[in-house]
Amino acid sequence: xxxxxxxxxxxxxxxxxxxxxxxxxxxxxxxxxxxxxxxxxxxxxxxxxxxxxxxxxxxxxxxxxxxxxxxxxxxxxxxxxxxxxxxxxxxxxxxxxxxxxxxxxxxxxxxxxxxxxxxxxxxxxxxxxxxxxxxxxxxxxxxxxxxxxxxxxxxxxxxxxxxxxxxxxxxxxxxxxxxxxxxxxxxxxxxxxxxxxxxxxxxxxxxxxxxxxx
Amino acid sequence: xxxxxxxxxxxxxxxxxxxxxxxxxxxxxxxxxxxxxxxxxxxxxxxxxxxxxxxxxxxxxxxxxxxxxxxxxxxxxxxxxxxxxxxxxxxxxxxxxxxxxxxxxxxxxxxxxxxxxxxxxxxxxxxxxxxxxxxxxxxxxxxxxxxxxxxxxxxxxxxxxxxxxxxxxxxxxxxxxxxxxxxxxxxxxxxxxxxxxxxxxxxxxxxxxxxxxx
Amino acid sequence: xxxxxxxxxxxxxxxxxxxxxxxxxxxxxxxxxxxxxxxxxxxxxxxxxxxxxxxxxxxxxxxxxxxxxxxxxxxxxxxxxxxxxxxxxxxxxxxxxxxxxxxxxxxxxxxxxxxxxxxxxxxxxxxxxxxxxxxxxxxxxxxxxxxxxxxxxxxxxxxxxxxxxxxxxxxxxxxxxxxxxxxxxxxxxxxxxxxxxxxxxxxxxxxxxxxxxx
Amino acid sequence: xxxxxxxxxxxxxxxxxxxxxxxxxxxxxxxxxxxxxxxxxxxxxxxxxxxxxxxxxxxxxxxxxxxxxxxxxxxxxxxxxxxxxxxxxxxxxxxxxxxxxxxxxxxxxxxxxxxxxxxxxxxxxxxxxxxxxxxxxxxxxxxxxxxxxxxxxxxxxxxxxxxxxxxxxxxxxxxxxxxxxxxxxxxxxxxxxxxxxxxxxxxxxxxxxxxxxx
DNA sequence: TATGAATGAGCCTTCATTCAT
DNA sequence: GATGAATGAAGGCTCATTCAT
Numbered sequence: 001x002x003x004x005x006x007x008x009x010x011x012x013x014x015x016x017x018x019x020x021x022x023x024x025x026x027x028x029x030x031x032x033x034x035x036x037x038x039x040x041x042x043x044x045x046x047x048x049x050x051x052x053x054x055x056x057x058x059x060x061x062x063x064x065x066x067x068x069x070x071x072x073x074x075x076x077x078x079x080x081x082x083x084x085x086x087x088x089x090x091x092x093x094x095x096x097x098x099x100x101x102x103x104x105x106x107x108x109x110x111x112x113x114x115x116x117x118x119x120x121x122x123x124x125x126x127x128x129x130x131x132x133x134x135x136x137x138x139x140x141x142x143x144x145x146x147x148x149x150x151x152x153x154x155x156x157x158x159x160x161x162x163x164x165x166x167x168x169x170x171x172x173x174x175x176x177x178x179x180x181x182x183x184x185x186x187x188x189x190x191x192x193x194x195x196x197x198x199x200x201x202x203x204x205x206x207x208x209x210x211x212x213x214x
Numbered sequence: 215x216x217x218x219x220x221x222x223x224x225x226x227x228x229x230x231x232x233x234x235x236x237x238x239x240x241x242x243x244x245x246x247x248x249x250x251x252x253x254x255x256x257x258x259x260x261x262x263x264x265x266x267x268x269x270x271x272x273x274x275x276x277x278x279x280x281x282x283x284x285x286x287x288x289x290x291x292x293x294x295x296x297x298x299x300x301x302x303x304x305x306x307x308x309x310x311x312x313x314x315x316x317x318x319x320x321x322x323x324x325x326x327x328x329x330x331x332x333x334x335x336x337x338x339x340x341x342x343x344x345x346x347x348x349x350x351x352x353x354x355x356x357x358x359x360x361x362x363x364x365x366x367x368x369x370x371x372x373x374x375x376x377x378x379x380x381x382x383x384x385x386x387x388x389x390x391x392x393x394x395x396x397x398x399x400x401x402x403x404x405x406x407x408x409x410x411x412x413x414x415x416x417x418x419x420x421x422x423x424x425x426x427x428x
Numbered sequence: 429x430x431x432x433x434x435x436x437x438x439x440x441x442x443x444x445x446x447x448x449x450x451x452x453x454x455x456x457x458x459x460x461x462x463x464x465x466x467x468x469x470x471x472x473x474x475x476x477x478x479x480x481x482x483x484x485x486x487x488x489x490x491x492x493x494x495x496x497x498x499x500x501x502x503x504x505x506x507x508x509x510x511x512x513x514x515x516x517x518x519x520x521x522x523x524x525x526x527x528x529x530x531x532x533x534x535x536x537x538x539x540x541x542x543x544x545x546x547x548x549x550x551x552x553x554x555x556x557x558x559x560x561x562x563x564x565x566x567x568x569x570x571x572x573x574x575x576x577x578x579x580x581x582x583x584x585x586x587x588x589x590x591x592x593x594x595x596x597x598x599x600x601x602x603x604x605x606x607x608x609x610x611x612x613x614x615x616x617x618x619x620x621x622x623x624x625x626x627x628x629x630x631x632x633x634x635x636x637x638x639x640x641x642x
Numbered sequence: 643x644x645x646x647x648x649x650x651x652x653x654x655x656x657x658x659x660x661x662x663x664x665x666x667x668x669x670x671x672x673x674x675x676x677x678x679x680x681x682x683x684x685x686x687x688x689x690x691x692x693x694x695x696x697x698x699x700x701x702x703x704x705x706x707x708x709x710x711x712x713x714x715x716x717x718x719x720x721x722x723x724x725x726x727x728x729x730x731x732x733x734x735x736x737x738x739x740x741x742x743x744x745x746x747x748x749x750x751x752x753x754x755x756x757x758x759x760x761x762x763x764x765x766x767x768x769x770x771x772x773x774x775x776x777x778x779x780x781x782x783x784x785x786x787x788x789x790x791x792x793x794x795x796x797x798x799x800x801x802x803x804x805x806x807x808x809x810x811x812x813x814x815x816x817x818x819x820x821x822x823x824x825x826x827x828x829x830x831x832x833x834x835x836x837x838x839x840x841x842x843x844x845x846x847x848x849x850x851x852x853x854x855x856x
Numbered sequence: 857t858a859t860g861a862a863t864g865a866g867c868c869t870t871c872a873t874t875c876a877t
Numbered sequence: 878g879a880t881g882a883a884t885g886a887a888g889g890c891t892c893a894t895t896c897a898t
Contacts, residue, residue, distance in 0.1 A: 032246045036893060046859035048895080057893065112326065163413045166392065174388030199377040200384065203421030217877090225882090250868060260884040262870080271868070431898095439861090460674045464889060474863040476891080485889065540754065591841045594820065602816030627805040628812065631849030678872060688880035690874080699872065 015053050018043050019067055022060045027106035031061055031113040065114045066132045068107035072100045076138050086149030087205065093141060094172060094204065098197045101176035108176050139169050146208070155208050164208060171204050229267050232257050233281055236274045241320035245275055245327040272335045279328045280346045282321030286314045290352050300363030301419070307355060308386060308415045315390040322394030353383050360422070369422050378422060385418045443481050446471050447495055450488045455534035459489055459541040486549045493542045494560045496535030500528045504566050514577030515633065521569060522600060522632065526625045529604035536604050567597050574636070583636050592636060599632050657695050660685050661709055664702045669748035673703055673755040700763045707756045708774045710749030714742045718780050728791030729847070735783060736814065736843045743818040750822030781811050788850070797850050806850060813846045 021043035025034045036057055040047040054060045079092040101108065143165040149155035155164070235257035239248045250271055254261040268274045293306040315322065334343055357379040363369035369378070393410070449471035453462045464485055468475045482488045507520040529536065548557050571593040577583035583592070663685035667676045678699055682689040696702045721734040743750065762771055785807040791797035797806070 035891085040860095047893095048859050049857080051894070052857070159413050159416075160409065163409060166410075167389075167414050167417050170388040170392045171385060174384055174391055195374070195377055196380060199373050200381045202373075203381045203385070203418075206423075207417030207421040209420070221882095228882095249866085261868095262885065263883050265869070266882065435861095442861095463887085475889090476864065477862050479890070480861065587841050587844075588837070591837065595817075595842050595845050598816040598820045599813060602812055602819055623802065623805055624808060627801050628809045630801075631809045631813070631846075634851075635845030635849040637848070677870085682881095689872095690880050691878080693873070694878065 011053075014045075014049075015063075018045070018050055018053055018060065019064055022064050023068075023106055023110070026061065026064060026113075027109050031110065061110065061114065062129050065107070065110050066129055068104065068110060069132050069137065071104060071107075072097070073132075073138055073141070075100050076141050080141070080145070085154070086145045086152065087154055089145045090142070090149070090168075091201065091205065093138070093145065094201045095197075097138070097172045097176065098201075105176070138172070139165065142168050142172070149208075168204060168208065171200070171207075225267075228259075232259070232264055232267055232274065233278050237278050237282075237320050237324065240275065240278060240327075241323050245324065269338075270335055273338055275324065275328065276334060276338060276343055279321070279324050280343055282318060282324060283346050283351070285318060285321070286311070287346075287352055287355070289314050290355050294355070294359070299368075300359045300366065301368055303359045304356070304363070304382075304419065305415060307352070307359070308418060311352070311386045311390055312393070312410075312415075315393040319394040322390055326391075352386070353379065356382050356386070363422075382418060382422065385414070385421070389414050439481075442473075442477075446473070446478055446481055446488065447492055451492050451496075451534050451538065454489065454492060454541075455537050458537065483552075484549055487552055489538065489542065490548060490552060490557055493535070493538050494557055496532060496538060497560050497565070499532060500525070500535075501560075501566055501569070503528050504569050508569070508573070513582070514573045514580065515582060517573045518570070518577070518596075519629065519633065521566070521573065522629045523625075525566070525600045525604065526621075526629075530621060533604070566600070567593065570596050570600070577636075596632060596636065599628070599635075653695075656687075657705075660687070660692055660695055660702065661706055664706050665710075665748055665752070668703065668706060668755075669751050673752065697766075698763055701766055703752065703756065704762060704766060704771055707749070707752050708771055710746060710752060711774050711779065713746060713749070714739070715774075715780055715783070717742055718783050722783070722787070727796075728787045728794065729796055731787045732784070732791070732810075732847065733843060735780070735787065736846065739780070739814045739818060740821070740843075743821040747822040750818055754819075780814070781807065784810050784814070791850075810846060810850065813842070813849070817842050 018039070022034075022039045025039050025042055028034075029038070036047055036050060039060070040050055043050070050060070054063065075096040076093045079096040080089040084092070143161065146155055146164055146168065147161060150157045150161070232253070236248075236253045239253050239256050242248075243252070250261055250264060253274070254264055257264070264274070268277065289310040290307045293310040294303040298306070357375065360369055360378055360382065361375060364371045364375070389410075446467070450462075450467045453467050453470055456462075457466070464475055464478060467488070468478055471478070478488070482491065503524040504521045507524040508517040512520070571589065574583055574589060574592055574596065578585045578589070660681070664676075664681045667680050667684055670676075671680070678689055678692060681702070682692055685692070692702070696705065717738040718735045721738040722731040726734070785803065788797055788806055788810065789803060792799045792803070
């Protein structure tokens with residue numbers, strides 16, 4: 001029915017509004033020092049209202065992270081094409097990752113916090129969260145391209161696929177970290193983002209090419 | 215005098231004991247959720263005693279991080295030798311990094327927390343802290359070897375030295391992060407440490423070799 | 429609107445209730461040894477609730493003092509009348525002061541504590557506090573009557589007005605002090621309040637009369 | 643024996659040194675915010691040493707107050723002479739009071755704190771303390787002179803002696819309070835000490851003269 | 857559903873006092 | 878006697894969560 005539908009839409013958009021506010025606050029002040037009050041104020045909602053949409057502060061954090069991860073995955077997915085060579089696709093994914101790191105660096109702090117030992121609160125059904133973080137993750141996208149690249153003889157096959165994926169994934173990930181957390185270091189050494197991206201992408205790609213000898 | 219010397223030794227070892235306890239608690243529970251009480255209990259000391267050695271919880275965190283960084287730098291320094299080829303030295307450093315990540319994976323979480331926006335408390339003279347983090351950092355050791363390697367035509371010179379160093383540093387760092395934060399992931403994929411190290415080192419080295427083309 | 433009005437009234441009365449509790453505890457145990465927990469318990473409120481109404485313990489103290497000063501000023505103001513002779517008005521003010529000291533001797537300890545070097549917490553707008561303590565104080569009321577008394581040739585004019593006011597003010601004030609702080613002394617010497625009041629008032633008045641020679 | 647005597651002298655002077663330090667710290671920072679550490683540091687003694695001479699911080703405070711009271715009483719005693727007229731002696735006592743307030747204004751704040759509800763700690767034999775505060779107090783000196791003055795027809799006899807004494811005592815006390823707690827106020831009004839003293843003494847004396855009628 | 861006042865567990869830090877040396 | 882490292886009770890304040898309206 002129309003009414004229910006509208007209500008559902010409203011509920012959904014309110015959830016998003018809360019996550020918007022949380023993302024902003026979390027990324028600005030750090031997750032731990034952010035308070036529910038601040039998020040509520042930013043969302044222009046009553047504090048109690050937040051608890052009508054999320055069971056706890058930690059849940060808000062997780063759904064924030066989920067949303068970020070979905071954006072990242074979406075960006076990576078839309079940048080690749082099955083018709084492309086794996087090397088091209090990897091490059092595109094790397095570029096997407098970097099773009100995400102630059103454009104949404106808000107999320108990085110949130111990802112890190114989540115990764116640093118915040119266990120998924122038992123209140124969450126967990127399914128959605130688990131799926132996003134384990135099944136749909138960019139990790140699998142990378143692995144897919146590496147597999148194709150090996151099949152076509154482009155990438156080195158002398159190393160376990162998981163190992164290789166891990167290496168690439170970590171490089172993507174930590175690159176974001178250094179962009180996000182050490183702007184002053186980046187500046188101090190006279191580096192700029194574009195060149196960093198270019199250099200690191202080169203290093204990553206070279207690291208996995210078949211003809212790269214030890 | 216003997217007495218003073220002994221006292222100084224005792225004071226020093228008590229400091230270390232507190233840092234030991236803190237390191238354990240911090241890395242187990244995360245920095246924020248760790249409490250001074252827990253650290254004191256772990257150190258088998260009264261809560262107040264901790265404050266005879268450190269001015270605040272935050273200071274304890276920082277000196278923990280300093281200690282970890284000193285260990286890391288020390289391991290790297292003692293693994294290289296000016297007589298070695300730069301490639302060898304880089305490999306040794308990488309090995310040290312990995313060893314550190316495996317042996318002292320406690321520290322990584324602490325490094326991360328410190329990096330996540332904890333400012334150095336004004337109470338600390340800061341000198342010691344700043345020096346360790348800025349002047350003696352592994353970053354500079356890596357740069358030194360890269361410089362030598364480029365001079366001897368081994369490493370690619372078509373890229374700014376700072377950029378190159380940054381790239382290598384990121385890769386070292388990421389690898390450490392992988393091992394420290396996701397030990398269960400490493401296990402889950404049936405990866406073993408030697409192979410991880412070998413693979414990643416290979417990837418890193420290849421990324422910077424002169425003959426590696428894009 | 430009705431709801432908001434009621435809320436405002438509730439908020440206001442809760443504030444007063446907290447100040448009531450604080451006044452009681454402060455005056456019984458002394459300001460410093462009183463704890464927020466005790467005040468909260470006395471007010472039959474949760475500890476945190478107090479902090480919804482006042483930013484700190486010190487602020488509670490100050491607003492207590494402000495309230496007391498307002499009562500005192502009010503009593504003094506309503507006891508005088510512009511039509512009265514200055515001597516009568518001074519007497520009335522003295523009586524009001526004494527009444528206040530007897531009826532609200534709770535406040536005295538609070539005034540003293542505030543006067544003994546507690547600076548106004550920066551969190552307070554300060555306006556209300558400053559006004560009460562500096563602009564509307566009984567001090568000015570006394571001075572006004574002394575001025576009038578001098579103009580009409582009743583009080584001695586050979587002494588600076590400020591000096592005279594100060595002398596009277598201090599006598600009022602410290603009289604309250606001795607009533608409040610040394611009840612056992614009062615008792616020990618077989619004194620009673622009414623006679624003390626009468627005697628001291630006489631001494632004060634005589635001290636300022638024009639025809640009092642040295 | 644000589645040795646014991648010297649030891650006794652040493653012990654005594656160390657006690658005094660501690661009280662010196664305490665007086666300085668107490669009056670500078672306020673009794674409550676002063677710490678044993680600060681007093682020990684000021685006295686250039688170990689913290690534990692203080693506890694060899696006094697059983698508690700509160701005891702130090704009390705013996706400080708006792709010492710101050712002894713000084714005050716001493717000053718008053720040596721200023722009067724049985725041969726003088728009572729009016730002269732009262733004047734002298736008043737002068738002593740003022741001098742004390744000016745020279746040792748440190749003490750007043752301590753007196754106030756002690757008066758503000760610090761009970762005499764049970765550890766103290768109490769005798770010395772009680773005696774000083776109750777038997778040797780300036781209060782009795784004043785009473786003595788008032789008695790003599792009434793006998794010689796100088797002071798009003800229509801009022802109970804205790805009441806009268808109380809009145810004078812309060813005025814002395816208030817004056818001391820003014821000078822000690824509000825030195826900046828004294829300065830702000832451009833008042834100078836001599837005039838203050840003169841005015842107040844005049845007010846006090848006039849208040850008790852026989853020929854002062856209401 | 858929206859709200860925000862009320863709540864109290866929990867935390868960091870201080871400091872008077874003790875006691876082994 | 879002198880010392881100061883060790884102690885832990887106690888206090889002010891925060892903030893996630895609840896619940897009556």
